[in-house]
Amino acid sequence: MAAASPPPDASPNAPPSALPIAIAGASGRMGRMLIDAVMQAEDFRLAGALDIAGSPATGRDAGAAIGCATGVTVTDDLRQGLSAARVLIDFTRPEGTMAHLALCRELGVAAVVGTTGLGAEHKQQIAQIARSTAIVLAPNMSAGVNLVMKLLDVAARALKEGYDIEVIETHHRHKVDAPSGTALQMGEVIARALGRDLAQCAVFERHGVTGERDPSTIGFSAIRGGDIVGDHTVLFAGTGERIEITHRSASRVTYAQGALRAARFLADRRAGLFDMNDVLGLR
Numbered sequence: 398m399a400a401a402s403p404p405p406d407a408s409p410n411a412p413p414s415a416l417p418i419a420i421a422g423a424s425g426r427m428g429r430m431l432i433d434a435v436m437q438a439e440d441f442r443l444a445g446a447l448d449i450a451g452s453p454a455t456g457r458d459a460g461a462a463i464g465c466a467t468g469v470t471v472t473d474d475l476r477q478g479l480s481a482a483r484v485l486i487d488f489t490r491p492e493g494t495m496a497h498l499a500l501c502r503e504l505g506v507a508a509v510v511g512t513t514g515l516g517a518e519h520k521q522q523i524a525q526i527a528r529s530t531a532i533v534l535a536p537n538m539s540a541g542v543n544l545v546m547k548l549l550d551v552a553a554r555a556l557k558e559g560y561d562i563e564v565i566e567t568h569h570r571h572k573v574d575a576p577s578g579t580a581l582q583m584g585e586v587i588a589r590a591l592g593r594d595l596a597q598c599a600v601f602e603r604h605g606v607t608g609e610r611d612p613s614t615i616g617f618s619a620i621r622g623g624d625i626v627g628d629h630t631v632l633f634a635g636t637g638e639r640i641e642i643t644h645r646s647a648s649r650v651t652y653a654q655g656a657l658r659a660a661r662f663l664a665d666r667r668a669g670l671f672d673m674n675d676v677l678g679l680r
Contacts, residue, residue, distance in 0.1 A: 414440075415440055416661070417481055417482050417484075418441050418485075419481075420435065420446050420447065422488060424462065426649065432459050436467060441660070445480070446459035447478040456470060479504055484506065486660060487510050487511070502529045505530060505667075510533065510535075511536065513574055514578065515578070523670065532663075537578065537582065538656045540651070540658070541651065545642060546583065561634045567625050568628075569621070570624075598613055600615070600616045603616075626647060628644070630643040659673065
């Protein structure tokens, strides 16, 4: 489906060939970072900015919070916000993301989804929607994190005997879900490499007299505090040695740049469900 023509005030300095992008959660930390990244990229044009009803940002220029005039007004009208876009980038909450994707399917808009906290039912619905429109779904868009996922697959296969596995993640005090989507994805990669079902072997809580550690489990620990962007460590603890694979994020810029790479990947795709392995050529 051809995208609608952009309104005359949408990113006026962008070239006509630039890919029109809509940003969900425009007033949030990640939304502001994405708007800034789109405005600085020569091959993108900001074509829509979405936020929840009642947001103070509604009706204001999408770049007001970052000191940049975009010519695009933040709206809580999903249809209006998506009408001129070819790709939506969404790092919001599960309930909002699902509503956005339903309209993306109707309008033929592709979507880059970095929302965390999505349950199995959400993911099934997203897979259904992806039959009609192209979607990149990844809890972490960082190129570095996705390279770490490949390293974890190699490590888990090599260390499948005699090593206890723990996933430790640390985030800022405002994060509302735990463990993080990235930590869960790490657990899924490891479990798959070991031939296990993460739903059956994951341990999310330890308290009191727990008994000895079951060697078939994968443990998770979540730390919240301050303004930490995101740290993830996977510990393979054996007898006489331990191996740690760690990724630390110092800025959300890496997530924004990864999301733009995903949007470029979707530019000429009409349907299908993809992840960052597809985007980065790591298959």
